[in-house]
Amino acid sequence: MNCEILAVGTELLLGNTVNTDAADLSVLLSGLGVNVFWHSVVGDNPARLRDAVAVARRRADLIVTTGGLGPTYDDLTKTVLAEAFGLKLVLHQDEADFLRDWFARNGTSPYTDNNLQQAYLPEGCTVFHNDWGTAPGCAFEAGGVHVIMLPGPPRECLPMFKACAAPYIKALSGEVIFSRQIRVFGMGESAIEALFRAEMEHMANPSLATYAKFGEVMLRATAKAPTEAEAEELCRPVVEKVKAALGHRVYGVDVDSLEALCLESMTDRGLTLSAAESLTGGLIGERFTALPGASAVFKGGAVTYCDEVKAALLCIDPALIAEKGAVSREVAEAMAGGVRRAVGADLGLSATGLAGPDGDGVHPVGTVYVGLADKDRVWVRELHLGTGRARVRQAAASHAFDMLRRYLQGLPIETW
Amino acid sequence: MNCEILAVGTELLLGNTVNTDAADLSVLLSGLGVNVFWHSVVGDNPARLRDAVAVARRRADLIVTTGGLGPTYDDLTKTVLAEAFGLKLVLHQDEADFLRDWFARNGTSPYTDNNLQQAYLPEGCTVFHNDWGTAPGCAFEAGGVHVIMLPGPPRECLPMFKACAAPYIKALSGEVIFSRQIRVFGMGESAIEALFRAEMEHMANPSLATYAKFGEVMLRATAKAPTEAEAEELCRPVVEKVKAALGHRVYGVDVDSLEALCLESMTDRGLTLSAAESLTGGLIGERFTALPGASAVFKGGAVTYCDEVKAALLCIDPALIAEKGAVSREVAEAMAGGVRRAVGADLGLSATGLAGPDGDGVHPVGTVYVGLADKDRVWVRELHLGTGRARVRQAAASHAFDMLRRYLQGLPIETW
Numbered sequence: 001m002n003c004e005i006l007a008v009g010t011e012l013l014l015g016n017t018v019n020t021d022a023a024d025l026s027v028l029l030s031g032l033g034v035n036v037f038w039h040s041v042v043g044d045n046p047a048r049l050r051d052a053v054a055v056a057r058r059r060a061d062l063i064v065t066t067g068g069l070g071p072t073y074d075d076l077t078k079t080v081l082a083e084a085f086g087l088k089l090v091l092h093q094d095e096a097d098f099l100r101d102w103f104a105r106n107g108t109s110p111y112t113d114n115n116l117q118q119a120y121l122p123e124g125c126t127v128f129h130n131d132w133g134t135a136p137g138c139a140f141e142a143g144g145v146h147v148i149m150l151p152g153p154p155r156e157c158l159p160m161f162k163a164c165a166a167p168y169i170k171a172l173s174g175e176v177i178f179s180r181q182i183r184v185f186g187m188g189e190s191a192i193e194a195l196f197r198a199e200m201e202h203m204a205n206p207s208l209a210t211y212a213k214f215g216e217v218m219l220r221a222t223a224k225a226p227t228e229a230e231a232e233e234l235c236r237p238v239v240e241k242v243k244a245a246l247g248h249r250v251y252g253v254d255v256d257s258l259e260a261l262c263l264e265s266m267t268d269r270g271l272t273l274s275a276a277e278s279l280t281g282g283l284i285g286e287r288f289t290a291l292p293g294a295s296a297v298f299k300g301g302a303v304t305y306c307d308e309v310k311a312a313l314l315c316i317d318p319a320l321i322a323e324k325g326a327v328s329r330e331v332a333e334a335m336a337g338g339v340r341r342a343v344g345a346d347l348g349l350s351a352t353g354l355a356g357p358d359g360d361g362v363h364p365v366g367t368v369y370v371g372l373a374d375k376d377r378v379w380v381r382e383l384h385l386g387t388g389r390a391r392v393r394q395a396a397a398s399h400a401f402d403m404l405r406r407y408l409q410g411l412p413i414e415t416w
Numbered sequence: 417m418n419c420e421i422l423a424v425g426t427e428l429l430l431g432n433t434v435n436t437d438a439a440d441l442s443v444l445l446s447g448l449g450v451n452v453f454w455h456s457v458v459g460d461n462p463a464r465l466r467d468a469v470a471v472a473r474r475r476a477d478l479i480v481t482t483g484g485l486g487p488t489y490d491d492l493t494k495t496v497l498a499e500a501f502g503l504k505l506v507l508h509q510d511e512a513d514f515l516r517d518w519f520a521r522n523g524t525s526p527y528t529d530n531n532l533q534q535a536y537l538p539e540g541c542t543v544f545h546n547d548w549g550t551a552p553g554c555a556f557e558a559g560g561v562h563v564i565m566l567p568g569p570p571r572e573c574l575p576m577f578k579a580c581a582a583p584y585i586k587a588l589s590g591e592v593i594f595s596r597q598i599r600v601f602g603m604g605e606s607a608i609e610a611l612f613r614a615e616m617e618h619m620a621n622p623s624l625a626t627y628a629k630f631g632e633v634m635l636r637a638t639a640k641a642p643t644e645a646e647a648e649e650l651c652r653p654v655v656e657k658v659k660a661a662l663g664h665r666v667y668g669v670d671v672d673s674l675e676a677l678c679l680e681s682m683t684d685r686g687l688t689l690s691a692a693e694s695l696t697g698g699l700i701g702e703r704f705t706a707l708p709g710a711s712a713v714f715k716g717g718a719v720t721y722c723d724e725v726k727a728a729l730l731c732i733d734p735a736l737i738a739e740k741g742a743v744s745r746e747v748a749e750a751m752a753g754g755v756r757r758a759v760g761a762d763l764g765l766s767a768t769g770l771a772g773p774d775g776d777g778v779h780p781v782g783t784v785y786v787g788l789a790d791k792d793r794v795w796v797r798e799l800h801l802g803t804g805r806a807r808v809r810q811a812a813a814s815h816a817f818d819m820l821r822r823y824l825q826g827l828p829i830e831t832w
Binding site for chain 1: 423426428429430432433434435436439440442444446452453454456457458461471475488489518521530531547548549625627628691700701702704705706708710715716717718720721722724728729758760772805806809
């Protein structure tokens with residue numbers, strides 16, 4: 001079943017609202033074996049919506065609309081869709097009663113006649129009652145196309161999809177989709193693709209695709225089968241093949257991120273973490289503490305954006321900085337060990353280098369040293385990350401987390 | 417000029433990636449007087465992309481594509497668009513040289529032949545060089561339709577739009593569009609909209625629109641006129657009216673962010689900054705040091721994610737923390753003063769509080785104290801920021817920067 005998600009709302013075209021519904025519904029739909037091939041957005045304009053519906057019904061078997069079901073004059077999704085499919089809008093008395101009750105109970109807004117508009121739905125449709133707001137959704141089939149209409153606000157749209165639309169779709173189709181996400185750090189997307197191109201081009205079920213994100217690559221193996229167990233079984237050899245080919249660069253399967261993997265492992269083992277950051281300016285701490293539960297592991301750290309602060313907060317010998325320079329293997333070592341001791345943590349991460357745009361006259365922009373210390377040893381990676389301030393900083397932080405996950409997984413730490 | 421934003425990428429249809437480019441480009445395009453009437457998304461599939469281009473060129477004067485310009489076999493935007501408009505792809509030697517250099521400098525991935533694919537662009541196009549990644553963008557006109565192709569990753573797409581596409585679009589229209597962005601912190605979008613609703617509904621030239629983002633609101637006054645001076649003159653009374661109505665909540669006009677304003681002012685005045693971060697975990701330092709030139713102002717700071725580290729790095733009396741609790745006005749004061757002294761900076765910022773999802777059994781999630789210290793005084797804001805870990809952390813950091821900009825602008829600091 002090939003699906004188009006058609007969002008209706010001028011706020012999306014003005015850029016005031018991001019169309020998160022489309023992404024979230026896509027995840028849910030692909031989990032039901034539906035191919036989402038198109039997303040589209042039009043404003044609250046009858047002519048352009050009519051045209052968008054004509055485009056959608058020509059190419060899709062299932063049209064899922066979001067938005068435009070409310071009580072105001074610019075809520076025109078139902079009117080336009082019903083007309084396009086030759087259906088009349090009829091009053092659904094149950095929904096009308098619910099609306100009158102709802103406004104009686106929720107005294108803030110008065111019940112006006114236009115609220116009743118929400119109870120008019122295409123004749124013969126399956127009504128999706130809205131337990132999260134007021135406007136009901138619905139589903140119908142006409143002319144060989146299935147149409148599902150959902151409200152726009154994510155807090156109504158997503159639960160209504162799960163409670164009402166998902167069972168409706170399951171009843172239409174017979175297959176499930178299963179996928180595994182293989183996460184890779186330390187190799188570019190094009191190099192990975194070159195390894196698997198032959199498979200990627202010829203595989204249909206299971207399929208394999210690459211996604212580059214934040215300096216990492218994710219490979220997704222996806223399979224369709226009558227049952228989840230069969231689909232999972234189809235994915236297994238692909239996952240094993242990727243893991244065998246990429247070795248230690250695969251940091252996990254179905255995990256969220258390098259730092260999430262580290263947090264989980266350190267929580268389990270009761271280890272604590274600290275970070276001394278120069279070029280990353282707080283990014284390592286920020287990324288780690290963005291995760292709920294980080295406070296069980298992350299004790300703190302120092303942002304040492306100038307030499308005196310490296311000495312003051314981390315007790316680094318100013319003579320070492322003078323001799324080797326702030327951007328050096330030795331200072332990265334001293335920072336990782338220094339922050340571990342200053343904070344009293346089991347492990348210390350460090351990053352020093354040049355994010356650009358200006359260099360220091362000695363090293364090229366993108367020269368970065370990333371360190372990891374435990375109570376016995378310090379490891380350092382020397383990196384040449386190129387240009388682009390934000391990219392260099394993110395890559396430096398990712399290398400720090402990659403060293404940490406290799407430490408936790410018992411792998412070589414300095415190479416990657 | 418009526419525009420369709422056409423995103424190309426299977427990752428969007430799978431729901432792995434949210435199409436934030438469409439929203440961000442819509443804001444930028446409408447600032448140039450372009451009507452964005454359609455957003456659409458298709459996957460990395462030639463037939464469906466070809467069909468989507470046919471739909472777009474029938475209804476739009478300007479097609480802006482995002483994504484699919486990279487080196488892998490599924491990056492097919494240029495191929496399909498060039499074919500659809502009857503143009504050949506030709507090698508652009510400057511871009512080929514740049515790519516070879518780029519891979520030589522950024523040693524992690526090898527330069528493979530498929531990387532060269534990025535240097536092939538439609539014949540006769542205007543090349544948009546990519547200073548933020550590798551794949552160039554471009555623009556051309558064919559059959560009465562203007563086409564602009566941009567890379568997908570937001571950190572490449574958005575700066576390339578501003579640097580290359582915006583001047584290209586400006587040059588197409590006979591009129592000059594001039595806009596002023598009025599940046600507001602400390603008041604919600606609906607409250608602001610209620611103040612100006614009458615004007616916003618009836619004004620056409622100049623127009624006024626609000627955008628809410630990251631806990632701030634931006635009002636944009638836009639005018640069209642034959643010359644920039646005339647358009648600017650049309651905007652002036654609107655800007656003055658908004659500034660008069662919102663007072664100190666307006667932190668700047670045509671500035672990038674609170675922290676950018678602070679960096680500029682502190683650089684001019686030779687002041688230095690430090691930060692002590694608890695719930696923000698490094699975010700204040702990260703946001704400030706994301707700005708090029710931050711090293712002239714930001715000396716460093718401490719991430720004190722547990723009580724011992726507050727004592728160890730900032731010399732805060734453990735008895736104070738025991739008596740008042742880590743989430744308290746007094747500890748925020750001690751952190752701001754402590755980090756200023758530890759780091760030897762003119763000013764210190766601090767943030768302590770509960771980002772959630774778990775509370776501490778005493779304060780509700782979202783309770784935050786943000787501090788600012790100079791050599792003579794400390795100021796603290798007590799905040800109740802509600803729930804949502806990422807939102808609370810960002811809002812806490814923004815409040816810290818808002819206190820700093822009010823200090824620098826000589827305004828009351830603790831109220832907002």
